[in-house]
Amino acid sequence: MLPSDLTEKLTRMIGRGERPREHAIDVMLELQQHFGYLSDEAMLEASRLLGLTPLELDELATFYDFLYREPVGRYVIRVCDSTICWMEQQASLMDHIQRRLNVEVGGTTSDGLFTLLPVCCIGYCDRGPAMLVNRQVYGHLTPQRVDYILDRLRDAERAAARGRD
Numbered sequence: 449m450l451p452s453d454l455t456e457k458l459t460r461m462i463g464r465g466e467r468p469r470e471h472a473i474d475v476m477l478e479l480q481q482h483f484g485y486l487s488d489e490a491m492l493e494a495s496r497l498l499g500l501t502p503l504e505l506d507e508l509a510t511f512y513d514f515l516y517r518e519p520v521g522r523y524v525i526r527v528c529d530s531t532i533c534w535m536e537q538q539a540s541l542m543d544h545i546q547r548r549l550n551v552e553v554g555g556t557t558s559d560g561l562f563t564l565l566p567v568c569c570i571g572y573c574d575r576g577p578a579m580l581v582n583r584q585v586y587g588h589l590t591p592q593r594v595d596y597i598l599d600r601l602r603d604a605e606r607a608a609a610r611g612r613d
Contacts, residue, residue, distance in 0.1 A: 450493050454482055458497055468498045472508055476515055485516040513567065521556045523601050526567035526580040533576040541577050542566070544591045548598060561605060562598075 450458075458475050462468045475498060479490040486494075486509050488502075495502045509515040516524075527533075527542050542553065545564055549557050556563040572578035575587025579594075586597060 485519045521563035524563045526565050528570045528578045529566040530569040532573040
């Protein structure tokens, strides 16, 4: 069951289009933001709101890389593995992140903080190797710069946790 404010927001969003399906991706992104990923329950709610079948929505969700049908970490790290980034030592960077976080490509750290994924291209070819963390792009990466970024993210998470206590 969705919170009433989220249901109202989604209903208004859907109402702005000529057809509900125009907003299917936006609705799924909102639900993902609320729940962390698109659970079966979230997909059923989206289906009900949009008047689409769960299968139609699942086909969309599994097509788009930024929609997650399984739980992911708070920070999704997408390391560009395009030819340009590969020429700029992306492979060693991916290996470094795997070792640093103790996670395999496609996996999530045991604390649920980071998920590591490859991505075909993020359009930062002139600043490779590059990665995307959630919606933030980082370029000209070195192992030291990656360590700095990961440390800052962990520190921010610790500070937020202290604030919740």
